[in-house]
Amino acid sequence: MAAFEYRQAEEIRDVFRAHQVRYLFIGKSGAILLGFPDTTQDAYLFVQRSPENGKALVGALRHLGFTLTDQQAGEITRGKDFVQLKNGPFDLDLVFAPDGIERFEDAWRRRVDVEDFPSATSTTLSPARRPATGRRTVSPCLACVHSASIGSNRGNEAGETGADFQFANLEFCAR
Amino acid sequence: MWRMESAHDESSALASQWLEEFEAAARRPLKTRFRYSFIHTFKPVLDDQPYRAFDTMEDYRRWCEANLPDWLGYGRV
Numbered sequence: 586m587a588a589f590e591y592r593q594a595e596e597i598r599d600v601f602r603a604h605q606v607r608y609l610f611i612g613k614s615g616a617i618l619l620g621f622p623d624t625t626q627d628a629y630l631f632v633q634r635s636p637e638n639g640k641a642l643v644g645a646l647r648h649l650g651f652t653l654t655d656q657q658a659g660e661i662t663r664g665k666d667f668v669q670l671k672n673g674p675f676d677l678d679l680v681f682a683p684d685g686i687e688r689f690e691d692a693w694r695r696r697v698d699v700e701d702f703p704s705a706t707s708t709t710l711s712p713a714r715r716p717a718t719g720r721r722t723v724s725p726c727l728a729c730v731h732s733a734s735i736g737s738n739r740g741n742e743a744g745e746t747g748a749d750f751q752f753a754n755l756e757f758c759a760r
Numbered sequence: 761m762w763r764m765e766s767a768h769d770e771s772s773a774l775a776s777q778w779l780e781e782f783e784a785a786a787r788r789p790l791k792t793r794f795r796y797s798f799i800h801t802f803k804p805v806l807d808d809q810p811y812r813a814f815d816t817m818e819d820y821r822r823w824c825e826a827n828l829p830d831w832l833g834y835g836r837v
Contacts, residue, residue, distance in 0.1 A: 586800060588799050588800035620782060622782060625797060652810075665815055668812070671810045700790050
């Protein structure tokens with residue numbers, strides 16, 4: 586399996602849009618979208634847990650080329666907290682209940698779209714959960730401070746841009 | 761006092777380094793950032809199965825601790 590590529594992210598974006606899947610890039614992959622200059626091996630998606638979205642997600646994954654048994658499709662539709670997929674054209678991790686984020690809607694409202702890739706932001710996390718819940722972090726405070734100056738993002742409804750970097754992203758997957 | 765100043769200098773230097781790195785990253789197109797940011801190496805155990813699902817994040821973290829080598833970096837700190 587090769588490294589996750591930009592064109593694969595585009596495929597996710599386009600196919601998920603076509604299937605109307607509600608999701609956000611999260612973890613270090615989300616942080617990279619926001620400008621975090623580091624490396625990762627994993628692409629994480631925070632997916633809204635609902636029957637409709639679960640069905641749409643399964644359809645989108647199959648469209649992308651993931652081979653899912655009926656049992657696996659059922660688990661994804663029901664939204665197990667964490668699903669690792671290595672049975673498709675690229676590796677993908679699905680997170681239905683990331684630490685520190687209580688509701689998908691909150692994260693969605695505060696997302697930042699970078700070239701139409703939706704990414705979670707730090708302000709998604711409840712204050713009590715910032716900066717981390719146990720995973721290694723990579724100087725998130727400094728990252729947070731400076732990403733404010735990255736002006737390529739459109740910003741979200743709250744007026745936040747790549748600025749509000751991501752404890753969520755960093756804490757979930759600083760590896 | 762010296763220690764505090766030293767720590768402050770160190771922190772400032774680190775901040776400057778981060779600023780430079782972010783500014784450099786910001787100058788690159790997203791496509792290029794992807795190319796440099798996503799890497800792949802074989803991960804023992806983790807890559808052995810095509811599919812895994814965990815009922816809770818706690819289950820996942822426990823599984824990582826119990827099954828993955830520490831050097832992969834998936835453990836709790």
